[in-house]
Amino acid sequence: MKNLIIASTSTLHGGDYLDYLLPELAVLFKNCTTLLFIPYARPGGITHEAYTQKVALAFAKINKTIVGIQEFENAKKAIEQAEGIFTGGGNTFLLVSQLYKNNGMNALAETLKNGTPYLGTSAGSNICGLTMQTTNDMPIVYPPSFLTLGMLPFNLNPHYLDADALSQHMGETRETRISEYHAFNSAPVLGLREGSWLEVKDEKIILKGTLSARLFMQNKAPEEILPETNLDYLK
C-alpha cells in the first residue's frame, strides 16, 4: 500500500523550493488538507520553525496546510495520525538521530507501509533506503544506528553527481565512494540525479523525471537506468 515520492532534491537550480514537483504533489496528497512536516534534518542548521515556515509557503501554492512535528508532544502519534507526511532535506545524520530519539523511525516505516502518502527530498529520501550509508552528508552527530526505513529494497545516493573529467581535485568521486561502500556491503545503490525522483506505488518503483539514474550493484559495472523503468526487480 505504499504511496511515496522520493526525490533527489527539493529545488532545481534557478527554481523555487519544491516548484518542479508541485504538480506531482497535488496528486500524491490529493486526499489531504494538512501535511505533517518533519524538519529534523535542519539544512544549514536553521530552526524547526523557520524550516516549517519555508515549507508551508511552498505547499500553500497547492492549498495544503503544513504542521511541523515539533508542535506535537508525541512525535510517534503525530506520524501515525498524519494525513500525509513530508520529510525535508538537510543533514541525514541529524535526521536519523532525531527520528530514533523521538521514536519516529519504526512508526514512520509502519505508517508508510499502511499507505499514508509521503514525500521525501534529499535526506528525507535517503532514509527511504535500507540504510543511510550512502548519504553525502557530514557526520555532525552520532546516530544510534545507520538503519533507515527500508521503503526501497536498495540504498539511495541523492544529488548524484557525475565525475568532472576536468577537475584537478583529488578527493574521491561519488562513484569511488559508492564502490568503497560495495567493498563492505551488498545492497544496490541508486544514484539519483537532481530532477529525478522515484514514484513508489505498492511494490512498483518507477524512475521519474527526464534524466537517467545510475545503478551500482556489488561486483558489477554501473548501469544507466532510463526514466519509467520499474526498479522493483532489485530485491
Place this chain on the structure above:
Amino acid sequence: MKNLIIASTSTLHGGDYLDYLLPELAVLFKNCTTLLFIPYARPGGITHEAYTQKVALAFAKINKTIVGIQEFENAKKAIEQAEGIFTGGGNTFLLVSQLYKNNGMNALAETLKNGTPYLGTSAGSNICGLTMQTTNDMPIVYPPSFLTLGMLPFNLNPHYLDADALSQHMGETRETRISEYHAFNSAPVLGLREGSWLEVKDEKIILKGTLSARLFMQNKAPEEILPETNLDYLK
C-alpha cells in the same frame, strides 16, 4: 613531544603518490629505517596488502622500509613499538572502525604523544583531530565512536574545496556542511586545501605549503589562515 605531519592529500593532481611530501618525510623520519603503515582506510576498497605495496614503493625513494600493521598479530603492540608510523587515506569510517576494533586508537594517541614520528594523509589526517565529524567520507561502516586521536585541539576537513560559483548542483557546499557541524558542535574546523599540511612539533602547529587554509569557528565568519601561521592558539 609530538612530531607529526598532517597532510590534506597524499597526491597532488598530476603528481605521484606522496612525491610532493618526500623532502619533508626524509626529515620527519630521519631516525627511522622501518615505518609501520596503517592501511585500514582502504581507498577504493583495495586490500591491506596492495595498499602497503603502493606505500612501500613511494617510501623506497627515501630508503625507508614499510611494514603493514596487518602483518602483526597484535596491532596495539605494533603501534607502541614502531619507529615511525604512517596512516594513509581512504574511508575514515572504515579507518576509525578498524582502529577501535584492533585496540589501536588509544595506543596510537599515547604513542604519538610520546614522540613517535607520524604522517597522516587525508583520512589518516582526519583522525588527528578531536573527532572525525568533519570528514567528507561516506558512512560505509558504523564505527563505535566518532572520537579520534585529539592530536590537534580542533577538527580537520582535508581536501578542502571552495564552492564553485558556476556550479548548478544543489548539494551542500563544503562550507555549508561545516556550518551545519557548528550548529551542534563548538570545536574549530580547519579546511586544509590539497597541497597544505600541518607540521606539529610539541605544541606548535604550523601551516605548511603555499596555500592558505580556511578556519571555521562557531558563530564567527570563516577566516583565511596564511602559511607559517602557528595554530596552537586554537585551544
